[in-house]
Amino acid sequence: MRIPKHIGVIPDGNRRWSLLNGMSKEKGYSWGLAPGLMLFKLCQKIGVKELTFYGFTTDNTKRPKIQREAFSKACVEAVEMLSHENAELLVVGNYDSPMFPKELLNYTTRKAFGKGGTKVNFLVNYGWEWDLGNLIENKSTNRKTINNYIKSNDISRVDLIIRWGGRRRLSGFLPIQSIYSDFYVVDKYWPDFNQDQFYEALKWYETQDITLGG
Amino acid sequence: MRIPKHIGVIPDGNRRWSLLNGMSKEKGYSWGLAPGLMLFKLCQKIGVKELTFYGFTTDNTKRPKIQREAFSKACVEAVEMLSHENAELLVVGNYDSPMFPKELLNYTTRKAFGKGGTKVNFLVNYGWEWDLGNLIENKSTNRKTINNYIKSNDISRVDLIIRWGGRRRLSGFLPIQSIYSDFYVVDKYWPDFNQDQFYEALKWYETQDITLGG
Numbered sequence: 001m002r003i004p005k006h007i008g009v010i011p012d013g014n015r016r017w018s019l020l021n022g023m024s025k026e027k028g029y030s031w032g033l034a035p036g037l038m039l040f041k042l043c044q045k046i047g048v049k050e051l052t053f054y055g056f057t058t059d060n061t062k063r064p065k066i067q068r069e070a071f072s073k074a075c076v077e078a079v080e081m082l083s084h085e086n087a088e089l090l091v092v093g094n095y096d097s098p099m100f101p102k103e104l105l106n107y108t109t110r111k112a113f114g115k116g117g118t119k120v121n122f123l124v125n126y127g128w129e130w131d132l133g134n135l136i137e138n139k140s141t142n143r144k145t146i147n148n149y150i151k152s153n154d155i156s157r158v159d160l161i162i163r164w165g166g167r168r169r170l171s172g173f174l175p176i177q178s179i180y181s182d183f184y185v186v187d188k189y190w191p192d193f194n195q196d197q198f199y200e201a202l203k204w205y206e207t208q209d210i211t212l213g214g
Numbered sequence: 215m216r217i218p219k220h221i222g223v224i225p226d227g228n229r230r231w232s233l234l235n236g237m238s239k240e241k242g243y244s245w246g247l248a249p250g251l252m253l254f255k256l257c258q259k260i261g262v263k264e265l266t267f268y269g270f271t272t273d274n275t276k277r278p279k280i281q282r283e284a285f286s287k288a289c290v291e292a293v294e295m296l297s298h299e300n301a302e303l304l305v306v307g308n309y310d311s312p313m314f315p316k317e318l319l320n321y322t323t324r325k326a327f328g329k330g331g332t333k334v335n336f337l338v339n340y341g342w343e344w345d346l347g348n349l350i351e352n353k354s355t356n357r358k359t360i361n362n363y364i365k366s367n368d369i370s371r372v373d374l375i376i377r378w379g380g381r382r383r384l385s386g387f388l389p390i391q392s393i394y395s396d397f398y399v400v401d402k403y404w405p406d407f408n409q410d411q412f413y414e415a416l417k418w419y420e421t422q423d424i425t426l427g428g
Binding site for chain 1: 271273274276277341342343344346347355356357360381382383384385386389390392393394395396397398422425426427428
């Protein structure tokens with residue numbers, strides 16, 4: 001089976017799932033933690049080298065305080081869970097902002113947990129405009145140079161993006177790294193994750209050719 | 215019905231269609247002209263304000279000469295067809311390159327045909343790295359500023375992207391303007407375009423909420 005080197009995950013639908021299950025919107029985020037760990041272990045098992053989770057964005061921080069606090073807490077807890085695994089973690093996002101959880105400042109340079117291994121990137125208080133802002137120093141239209149100057153330059157090109165929650169859009173997810181990504185949408189909400197959805201996405205990915213626009 | 219202001223079109227699958235119909239790959243491009251005009255007229259009819267077609271990219275120019283010549287010719291002919299309509303045309307792409315068809319140099323600033331009206335943008339010898347190259351002059355991470363400094367700054371945010379040919383990827387299509395776009399894929403190859411595919415896409419679009427990442 002052709003395994004993607006780098007998978008991007010947009011774990012959407014937590015709030016809709018929460019309402020559907022008779023809880024207030026913000027409750028849904030914590031239900032996304034177990035699925036995240038499950039997905040990480042599946043990727044580790046099949047040999048995915050790099051995994052990027054969409055934590056929350058500068059856009060998301062415009063939401064009500066109670067939701068903001070809930071998704072920030074979930075990101076901190078996700079990192080805490082991951083710290084017991086073999087992984088190399090990098091948190092990428094605007095850490096100069098008060099919206100960035102202080103508990104994660106230590107991970108804005110890549111840190112290894114356990115034996116290291118799978119690279120895991122968390123986008124936390126990430127904004128596409130923040131990511132592209134450094135291009136002011138870019139002196140060419142050379143792709144390598146552009147890649148070197150984006151703030152997320154330690155995140156490689158994404159082969160496969162899987163979005164849960166049914167929406168078919170990138171919502172600002174790594175505009176440069178996702179330029180050639182294959183995009184797979186799972187209609188189920190993220191807290192309803194199960195491994196069959198993941199294997200279906202991989203099966204679909206295997207049927208895609210890789211042209212990089214050529 | 216909620217009509218998208220701006221639709222992006224990725225008319226993919228011409229070469230696969232051509233092989234399937236017993237012709238050599240490059241023959242397929244000219245069969246994409248009639249569908250393009252049909253789609254333009256449908257958009258005009260329902261009140262879409264702006265339409266962007268993915269002509270060819272700097273990536274595509276790595277293909278064999280006979281294909282390059284065929285898709286360049288198709289772009290020139292598409293503009294010729296459009297010149298008999300009421301439209302405002304802009305061709306966006308790297309016109310400093312020999313790959314850019316000279317016949318289209320005149321349209322690298324927007325020109326009105328007939329009574330004008332619907333804005334039509336053609337991406338011709340377009341490259342995402344070319345588009346983002348100007349960000350060297352950008353002095354901030356302000357979204358408006360970024361939008362002003364990309365070379366495609368006369369192209370507005372895309373509401374709905376429809377890709378024919380089954381592939382679920384953007385392949386470098388306007389990375390900034392497509393950040394919040396809803397992405398709809400038609401499995402049929404572009405030369406097999408029919409209006410039902412377009413109306414299905416619109417029906418689907420109407421069911422999508424618009425959050426702009428919020």
